[in-house]
Amino acid sequence: MNEVEPEGTTQGSADTQQDDGMTWWYRWLCRLAGILGGLSCAIAGLWSCVTINPLNIAAGVLMMLNAFILFLCEAPFCCQFVEFANKVSDKADKLKTWQKAAFYCGMALLPIFISFTFTTLFGNAIAFASGVLYGLSALGKK
Numbered sequence: 001m002n003e004v005e006p007e008g009t010t011q012g013s014a015d016t017q018q019d020d021g022m023t024w025w026y027r028w029l030c031r032l033a034g035i036l037g038g039l040s041c042a043i044a045g046l047w048s049c050v051t052i053n054p055l056n057i058a059a060g061v062l063m064m065l066n067a068f069i070l071f072l073c074e075a076p077f078c079c080q081f082v083e084f085a086n087k088v089s090d091k092a093d094k095l096k097t098w099q100k101a102a103f104y105c106g107m108a109l110l111p112i113f114i115s116f117t118f119t120t121l122f123g124n125a126i127a128f129a130s131g132v133l134y135g136l137s138a139l140g141k142k
Helices: 011-016 024-048 054-074 085-094 097-114 118-123 125-139
Strands: none
Touching (some): 024 054, 024 118, 024 125, 054 097, 054 125, 097 118, 097 125, 118 125
16 A cells, blocks of 8 residues: 655655744744854853953853854754764754744843843844744744
């Protein structure tokens, strides 16, 4: 009893891809925003650590940790020497979009609550925007 699949479809692609209603270009926009958010967090975090204020240093270290997590989740090829990078990326891809949105937005707000400066505010803005993009995709078409 072999069923014939329609031409152009494969069984594996339906199983591996999570049907979250996102188009391919919006998925890539969210990934690009996550990568740029990680880059801005890393640069602003390093800049924030160049001070004598301990709260700024703590916020800067947390921003660099946020950048590492964003790179692990959105661009594991940037962390090719980290053994668990692909596992983390696979688990992050299995998360629902609202879970990613809550995680990214919360992760971006924490350094701002620790030290409210222009560096932490603008450094986390793109990472927060990435979470907002994932949150908008969780709302779906209305």
